[in-house]
Amino acid sequence: MTDCPPPTLRLSIDSDALTQNWQALNAMSGTGRAGAAVKANCYGLGVDRCVPKLRDAGCQDFFVAHWSEVPAVLRYVPATQISVLHGVLSAEEAAYARATGVSPVIDNLRQARIWQDGGGGSCHLMIDTGINRLGISPADIADPVIQALDVDILMSHLACADEDSPMNAQQMEDFRACIPVIRHQRTSLANSAGIALGADYAFDLTRPGLSLYGGVPRAELDGPIRQVARPEASLIQVKELQAGDKVGYNATFTAPARMRAGVVSLGYADGILRSWAGAHFRSGGTPLPILGKVSMDMIVIDLTAAPKLGEGDWVELPYWLPDAAQQTSLSQYELLTVLGQRFG
Numbered sequence: 001m002t003d004c005p006p007p008t009l010r011l012s013i014d015s016d017a018l019t020q021n022w023q024a025l026n027a028m029s030g031t032g033r034a035g036a037a038v039k040a041n042c043y044g045l046g047v048d049r050c051v052p053k054l055r056d057a058g059c060q061d062f063f064v065a066h067w068s069e070v071p072a073v074l075r076y077v078p079a080t081q082i083s084v085l086h087g088v089l090s091a092e093e094a095a096y097a098r099a100t101g102v103s104p105v106i107d108n109l110r111q112a113r114i115w116q117d118g119g120g121g122s123c124h125l126m127i128d129t130g131i132n133r134l135g136i137s138p139a140d141i142a143d144p145v146i147q148a149l150d151v152d153i154l155m156s157h158l159a160c161a162d163e164d165s166p167m168n169a170q171q172m173e174d175f176r177a178c179i180p181v182i183r184h185q186r187t188s189l190a191n192s193a194g195i196a197l198g199a200d201y202a203f204d205l206t207r208p209g210l211s212l213y214g215g216v217p218r219a220e221l222d223g224p225i226r227q228v229a230r231p232e233a234s235l236i237q238v239k240e241l242q243a244g245d246k247v248g249y250n251a252t253f254t255a256p257a258r259m260r261a262g263v264v265s266l267g268y269a270d271g272i273l274r275s276w277a278g279a280h281f282r283s284g285g286t287p288l289p290i291l292g293k294v295s296m297d298m299i300v301i302d303l304t305a306a307p308k309l310g311e312g313d314w315v316e317l318p319y320w321l322p323d324a325a326q327q328t329s330l331s332q333y334e335l336l337t338v339l340g341q342r343f344g
């Protein structure tokens with residue numbers, strides 16, 4: 001087989017930054033330990049690249065959302081360290097969990113019955129303390145079917161840890177009230193932002209996702225957290241625009257004078273959406289403004305400030321997530337998870 005020629009776009013992953021982010025979040029978790037949310041292909045950055053680094057850093061608890069995400073993670077860590085947040089929705093899922101040894105996070109009474117009917121065994125339990133997403137209501141935890149569960153991690157999830165909301169302390173109190181009611185091995189409440197709320201929120205295990213991958217949901221994390229993902233693209237064409245020439249879909253940019261412009265092959269399928277219009281790429285420290293709209297697979301950039309750049313040279317899309325979120329009106333979660341599959 002002939003090898004594929006090299007790609008014209010790449011997503012550089014700073015694995016030292018990933019390791020340091022986990023270590024920083026683990027240290028901020030006080031007497032608790034940090035796990036890792038690795039769902040959605042490690043928030044778009046790739047299980048293959050991220051999970052082995054997190055494992056080598058010392059992480060021992062990995063959370064995915066779907067059963068379909070298990071096999072990729074299972075290649076790097078033991079089944080007993082993997083948990084599925086959506087729980088068991090069917091006997092088939094319960095059978096798969098038992099066969100693999102991966103733990104479901106039981107989210108309601110129906111799931112608890114499915115799990116027990118399938119033979120039961122060690123599992124986790126999610127209590128809904130107010131996010132009203134997944135999780136059993138505190139009113140139901142005394143139910144015999146819940147009491148019969150062999151619970152390893154008793155957990156809940158914060159709805160607005162990225163804000164100074166009174167709901168944070170309320171959720172923590174409501175979670176604390178459930179702890180004596182259910183036999184369990186470990187407790188867990190905080191996501192990335194929750195870790196920054198302080199030691200009270202850490203319990204035995206924290207579950208950071210976003211901040212592992214460079215997200216800064218609260219100011220306290222600006223400093224400890226480093227950028228992990230860097231989208232880069234090579235110039236696939238360089239051209240001279242004449243005054244009056246238009247650029248891109250709907251011709252929204254008109255060259256005011258003769259200027260050099262370059263085309264990079266990045267676009268919607270790569271997660272670089274139209275909301276990037278008005279932003280800039282970078283070569284070294286030099287900003288290179290985006291001209292017009294992101295047009296399907298291509299973006300045209302102004303090379304006036306970088307006259308030496310030519311076809312085949314690489315430029316970087318600044319992807320420090322707090323700034324990029326401000327720039328694009330996308331959330332930091334969206335900015336990571338939309339990154340596509342075509343990066344080399």
Ligand SMILES: *Cc1c(COP(=O)(O)O)cnc(C)c1O
Nearest residue numbers: 037157191192193207208209210
């Ligand atoms: C996704 C998820 C996390 C990670 O949250 P971040 O805000 O990305 O740190 C933690 N716990 C649960 C239950 C999740 O679904």
